[in-house]
Amino acid sequence: MLRLENISKAFGSLVVSNSVTLDVTAGQRHTIIGPNGAGKTTLINQIGGQLSPDSGKIFLHGQEITRLSAPLRARAGLARTFQKNTLFQALSVFENVRLGAQAAHGRTYDLFRSWRSDTGVLAQAEQAIEQMNLGRIAAQPVGKLSYGDLRQVEVAVALATSPTVLLLDEPTSGLSPSETAQMIDVLRALPREISILMIEHDMEVVFSIADHITVLYYGEVIASGAPRNVADDPRVQEVYLGAPQ
Ligand SMILES: Nc1ncnc2c1ncn2[C@@H]1O[C@H](COP(=O)(O)OP(=O)(O)OP(=O)(O)O)[C@@H](O)[C@H]1O
Numbered sequence: 001m002l003r004l005e006n007i008s009k010a011f012g013s014l015v016v017s018n019s020v021t022l023d024v025t026a027g028q029r030h031t032i033i034g035p036n037g038a039g040k041t042t043l044i045n046q047i048g049g050q051l052s053p054d055s056g057k058i059f060l061h062g063q064e065i066t067r068l069s070a071p072l073r074a075r076a077g078l079a080r081t082f083q084k085n086t087l088f089q090a091l092s093v094f095e096n097v098r099l100g101a102q103a104a105h106g107r108t109y110d111l112f113r114s115w116r117s118d119t120g121v122l123a124q125a126e127q128a129i130e131q132m133n134l135g136r137i138a139a140q141p142v143g144k145l146s147y148g149d150l151r152q153v154e155v156a157v158a159l160a161t162s163p164t165v166l167l168l169d170e171p172t173s174g175l176s177p178s179e180t181a182q183m184i185d186v187l188r189a190l191p192r193e194i195s196i197l198m199i200e201h202d203m204e205v206v207f208s209i210a211d212h213i214t215v216l217y218y219g220e221v222i223a224s225g226a227p228r229n230v231a232d233d234p235r236v237q238e239v240y241l242g243a244p245q
Protein backbone atom coordinates (compact mmCIF):
# COMPACT_ATOMS: atom_id res chain seq x y z
CA MET A 1 0.00 0.00 0.00
CA LEU A 2 2.80 2.35 0.97
CA ARG A 3 6.52 1.91 0.52
CA LEU A 4 9.44 4.08 1.56
CA GLU A 5 12.70 3.30 -0.19
CA ASN A 6 15.94 4.64 1.28
CA ILE A 7 14.40 7.91 2.41
CA SER A 8 17.03 10.33 3.69
CA LYS A 9 16.60 13.83 5.03
CA ALA A 10 18.89 16.22 6.89
CA PHE A 11 18.38 19.63 8.46
CA GLY A 12 21.87 21.09 8.04
CA SER A 13 24.15 18.55 9.67
CA LEU A 14 21.32 16.87 11.60
CA VAL A 15 20.30 13.65 9.85
CA VAL A 16 16.62 13.05 10.65
CA SER A 17 15.94 10.23 8.17
CA ASN A 18 18.82 7.91 7.46
CA SER A 19 18.02 5.69 4.48
CA VAL A 20 14.65 4.64 5.87
CA THR A 21 12.99 1.74 4.08
CA LEU A 22 9.62 0.47 5.20
CA ASP A 23 6.48 -1.13 3.82
CA VAL A 24 2.91 -0.79 4.95
CA THR A 25 1.01 -3.80 3.62
CA ALA A 26 -2.74 -3.98 2.96
CA GLY A 27 -4.75 -3.74 6.17
CA GLN A 28 -1.65 -3.42 8.33
CA ARG A 29 -1.61 -1.57 11.65
CA HIS A 30 1.97 -0.38 11.49
CA THR A 31 3.35 1.64 14.37
CA ILE A 32 6.49 3.74 14.38
CA ILE A 33 8.08 4.11 17.78
CA GLY A 34 11.30 5.74 18.90
CA PRO A 35 12.65 8.24 21.42
CA ASN A 36 11.89 11.97 21.25
CA GLY A 37 13.60 13.57 18.27
CA ALA A 38 14.15 10.21 16.53
CA GLY A 39 12.62 11.64 13.34
CA LYS A 40 9.13 10.11 13.48
CA THR A 41 7.14 13.26 12.69
CA THR A 42 9.56 14.37 9.97
CA LEU A 43 9.14 10.95 8.38
CA ILE A 44 5.34 11.28 8.41
CA ASN A 45 5.73 14.81 6.97
CA GLN A 46 7.73 13.39 4.08
CA ILE A 47 5.06 10.75 3.44
CA GLY A 48 2.27 13.34 3.61
CA GLY A 49 4.15 15.71 1.32
CA GLN A 50 4.65 18.51 3.84
CA LEU A 51 8.42 17.94 3.59
CA SER A 52 10.57 16.73 0.70
CA PRO A 53 13.14 13.99 1.25
CA ASP A 54 16.70 14.74 0.12
CA SER A 55 16.83 11.33 -1.50
CA GLY A 56 14.88 8.09 -1.73
CA LYS A 57 11.46 7.23 -3.08
CA ILE A 58 7.92 6.95 -1.76
CA PHE A 59 5.30 4.75 -3.42
CA LEU A 60 1.55 4.65 -2.82
CA HIS A 61 -0.19 1.62 -4.35
CA GLY A 62 2.93 1.09 -6.46
CA GLN A 63 2.83 4.62 -7.92
CA GLU A 64 5.71 6.90 -7.08
CA ILE A 65 4.50 9.95 -5.14
CA THR A 66 7.87 11.31 -3.94
CA ARG A 67 7.42 14.68 -5.69
CA LEU A 68 3.63 14.85 -5.64
CA SER A 69 1.99 17.77 -3.76
CA ALA A 70 0.23 17.05 -0.47
CA PRO A 71 -3.27 17.64 -1.94
CA LEU A 72 -2.59 15.23 -4.80
CA ARG A 73 -1.38 12.60 -2.33
CA ALA A 74 -4.60 13.08 -0.41
CA ARG A 75 -6.56 12.65 -3.63
CA ALA A 76 -4.61 9.43 -4.25
CA GLY A 77 -5.86 7.96 -0.96
CA LEU A 78 -3.44 9.15 1.70
CA ALA A 79 -4.89 10.89 4.76
CA ARG A 80 -3.20 12.19 7.88
CA THR A 81 -3.78 13.93 11.14
CA PHE A 82 -1.48 16.59 12.54
CA GLN A 83 -0.15 17.02 16.08
CA LYS A 84 -1.48 20.56 16.23
CA ASN A 85 -5.18 21.29 16.10
CA THR A 86 -6.37 22.06 12.59
CA LEU A 87 -10.14 22.14 13.14
CA PHE A 88 -12.57 25.03 12.62
CA GLN A 89 -13.53 25.92 16.19
CA ALA A 90 -16.81 27.69 15.43
CA LEU A 91 -18.16 24.94 13.21
CA SER A 92 -19.88 21.78 14.39
CA VAL A 93 -18.24 18.39 14.45
CA PHE A 94 -20.32 17.35 11.46
CA GLU A 95 -19.41 20.47 9.46
CA ASN A 96 -15.71 19.92 10.12
CA VAL A 97 -15.95 16.32 8.99
CA ARG A 98 -18.06 17.30 5.99
CA LEU A 99 -15.38 19.80 4.93
CA GLY A 100 -12.86 16.96 5.05
CA ALA A 101 -15.07 14.88 2.77
CA GLN A 102 -15.64 17.85 0.49
CA ALA A 103 -11.91 18.53 0.20
CA ALA A 104 -11.42 14.95 -0.95
CA HIS A 105 -13.93 15.59 -3.72
CA GLY A 106 -11.77 18.50 -4.85
CA ARG A 107 -14.13 21.21 -3.62
CA THR A 108 -11.81 22.78 -1.14
CA TYR A 109 -13.38 24.53 1.79
CA ASP A 110 -16.26 26.25 0.06
CA LEU A 111 -18.52 26.73 3.05
CA PHE A 112 -21.27 28.44 1.18
CA ARG A 113 -21.65 26.03 -1.63
CA SER A 114 -24.97 24.25 -1.62
CA TRP A 115 -23.99 20.82 -0.35
CA ARG A 116 -27.16 19.35 1.11
CA SER A 117 -27.91 17.47 -2.07
CA ASP A 118 -24.35 16.22 -2.48
CA THR A 119 -24.97 12.68 -1.31
CA GLY A 120 -21.43 11.41 -1.86
CA VAL A 121 -19.93 14.02 0.44
CA LEU A 122 -22.69 13.63 3.01
CA ALA A 123 -22.47 9.85 3.05
CA GLN A 124 -18.70 9.98 3.52
CA ALA A 125 -19.03 12.46 6.37
CA GLU A 126 -21.73 10.39 8.04
CA GLN A 127 -19.68 7.24 7.73
CA ALA A 128 -16.62 8.90 9.28
CA ILE A 129 -18.75 10.23 12.16
CA GLU A 130 -20.08 6.73 12.73
CA GLN A 131 -16.65 5.10 12.45
CA MET A 132 -15.28 7.38 15.16
CA ASN A 133 -18.42 6.98 17.25
CA LEU A 134 -19.11 10.75 17.26
CA GLY A 135 -22.83 10.71 16.55
CA ARG A 136 -23.70 11.93 20.05
CA ILE A 137 -21.70 15.17 19.55
CA ALA A 138 -22.06 15.68 15.78
CA ALA A 139 -24.03 18.92 16.17
CA GLN A 140 -21.77 20.47 18.80
CA PRO A 141 -19.33 23.26 17.94
CA VAL A 142 -15.77 21.95 17.97
CA GLY A 143 -14.69 24.81 20.25
CA LYS A 144 -16.77 23.33 23.07
CA LEU A 145 -15.43 19.79 22.93
CA SER A 146 -13.24 17.97 25.42
CA TYR A 147 -9.68 17.31 24.28
CA GLY A 148 -10.39 13.61 23.90
CA ASP A 149 -13.34 14.25 21.60
CA LEU A 150 -11.27 16.76 19.61
CA ARG A 151 -8.63 14.18 18.88
CA GLN A 152 -11.32 11.78 17.64
CA VAL A 153 -12.80 14.48 15.41
CA GLU A 154 -9.35 15.00 13.85
CA VAL A 155 -9.26 11.34 12.90
CA ALA A 156 -12.84 11.55 11.59
CA VAL A 157 -11.87 14.48 9.32
CA ALA A 158 -9.05 12.35 7.90
CA LEU A 159 -11.38 9.35 7.48
CA ALA A 160 -13.93 11.48 5.65
CA THR A 161 -11.53 11.64 2.71
CA SER A 162 -12.00 7.85 2.27
CA PRO A 163 -8.32 7.05 2.59
CA THR A 164 -6.72 3.72 1.80
CA VAL A 165 -3.72 4.69 3.96
CA LEU A 166 -4.20 6.65 7.17
CA LEU A 167 -1.26 8.36 8.87
CA LEU A 168 -1.70 9.21 12.55
CA ASP A 169 0.83 11.23 14.56
CA GLU A 170 0.38 10.31 18.22
CA PRO A 171 -3.42 10.08 18.27
CA THR A 172 -3.46 9.52 22.04
CA SER A 173 -1.00 12.20 23.14
CA GLY A 174 -2.42 14.28 25.98
CA LEU A 175 -5.41 11.99 26.47
CA SER A 176 -6.59 10.70 29.85
CA PRO A 177 -6.54 6.92 30.41
CA SER A 178 -10.28 6.65 29.66
CA GLU A 179 -10.00 8.83 26.53
CA THR A 180 -7.02 6.71 25.44
CA ALA A 181 -9.06 3.53 25.91
CA GLN A 182 -11.84 5.03 23.80
CA MET A 183 -9.41 6.01 21.03
CA ILE A 184 -7.96 2.49 21.03
CA ASP A 185 -11.47 1.04 20.69
CA VAL A 186 -12.44 3.18 17.69
CA LEU A 187 -9.09 2.73 15.93
CA ARG A 188 -9.25 -1.03 16.44
CA ALA A 189 -12.72 -1.10 14.93
CA LEU A 190 -11.70 0.65 11.68
CA PRO A 191 -12.15 -1.51 8.59
CA ARG A 192 -9.12 -3.36 7.23
CA GLU A 193 -9.60 -1.68 3.84
CA ILE A 194 -7.77 1.15 5.55
CA SER A 195 -4.09 0.55 6.25
CA ILE A 196 -2.75 2.53 9.19
CA LEU A 197 0.73 3.93 9.81
CA MET A 198 0.80 5.45 13.26
CA ILE A 199 3.36 7.13 15.49
CA GLU A 200 2.75 6.28 19.11
CA HIS A 201 4.58 6.73 22.39
CA ASP A 202 2.23 4.84 24.70
CA MET A 203 3.35 1.21 24.66
CA GLU A 204 -0.02 -0.01 25.86
CA VAL A 205 -1.60 1.62 22.81
CA VAL A 206 1.12 0.24 20.55
CA PHE A 207 0.68 -3.32 21.75
CA SER A 208 -3.11 -3.21 21.64
CA ILE A 209 -3.26 -1.91 18.05
CA ALA A 210 -0.07 -2.72 16.13
CA ASP A 211 0.55 -5.86 14.13
CA HIS A 212 3.88 -4.44 12.95
CA ILE A 213 6.33 -2.14 14.71
CA THR A 214 9.20 -0.12 13.24
CA VAL A 215 11.69 1.42 15.66
CA LEU A 216 13.39 4.65 14.64
CA TYR A 217 16.53 5.78 16.42
CA TYR A 218 18.37 8.91 15.30
CA GLY A 219 16.61 8.73 11.94
CA GLU A 220 17.49 5.10 11.37
CA VAL A 221 15.33 1.97 11.40
CA ILE A 222 16.91 -0.27 14.04
CA ALA A 223 14.17 -2.90 14.10
CA SER A 224 11.00 -3.71 12.18
CA GLY A 225 8.70 -6.68 12.54
CA ALA A 226 6.00 -8.35 14.59
CA PRO A 227 5.45 -6.73 18.02
CA ARG A 228 6.82 -9.71 19.98
CA ASN A 229 10.00 -9.90 17.90
CA VAL A 230 10.61 -6.18 18.16
CA ALA A 231 10.04 -6.18 21.92
CA ASP A 232 12.57 -9.01 22.28
CA ASP A 233 15.19 -7.29 20.11
CA PRO A 234 18.28 -6.53 22.24
CA ARG A 235 19.01 -3.27 20.38
CA VAL A 236 15.46 -2.04 20.98
CA GLN A 237 15.68 -2.92 24.67
CA GLU A 238 18.96 -1.06 24.88
CA VAL A 239 17.43 2.07 23.33
CA TYR A 240 14.36 1.96 25.55
CA LEU A 241 15.81 0.74 28.80
CA GLY A 242 19.28 2.21 28.50
CA ALA A 243 21.03 -1.13 28.99
CA PRO A 244 21.05 -4.57 27.44
CA GLN A 245 18.72 -6.97 29.25
N1 LIG B 1 12.20 22.16 10.31
C1 LIG B 1 13.22 21.71 11.08
N2 LIG B 1 14.42 22.30 11.05
C2 LIG B 1 15.45 21.85 11.80
N3 LIG B 1 15.37 20.78 12.62
C3 LIG B 1 14.18 20.15 12.70
C4 LIG B 1 13.05 20.57 11.94
N4 LIG B 1 12.01 19.75 12.24
C5 LIG B 1 12.47 18.84 13.12
N5 LIG B 1 13.77 19.09 13.41
C6 LIG B 1 14.62 18.29 14.29
O1 LIG B 1 14.68 16.98 13.73
C7 LIG B 1 14.71 15.99 14.75
C8 LIG B 1 13.56 15.03 14.55
O2 LIG B 1 12.34 15.71 14.82
P1 LIG B 1 10.93 14.98 14.79
O3 LIG B 1 9.93 15.98 15.10
O4 LIG B 1 10.80 14.22 13.52
O5 LIG B 1 11.10 13.93 15.98
P2 LIG B 1 10.01 12.95 16.62
O6 LIG B 1 10.60 11.58 16.55
O7 LIG B 1 8.69 13.17 15.99
O8 LIG B 1 10.00 13.43 18.14
P3 LIG B 1 8.80 13.51 19.23
O9 LIG B 1 8.72 12.11 19.78
O10 LIG B 1 9.31 14.47 20.23
O11 LIG B 1 7.55 13.95 18.52
C9 LIG B 1 14.64 16.75 16.07
O12 LIG B 1 15.95 16.88 16.57
C10 LIG B 1 14.06 18.10 15.69
O13 LIG B 1 14.51 19.10 16.55
Ligand SMILES: [Mg+2]
Nearest residue numbers: 040041042169
Ligand atom coordinates in the same frame (compact mmCIF):
# COMPACT_ATOMS: atom_id res chain seq x y z
MG1 LIG C 1 6.80 13.85 16.70
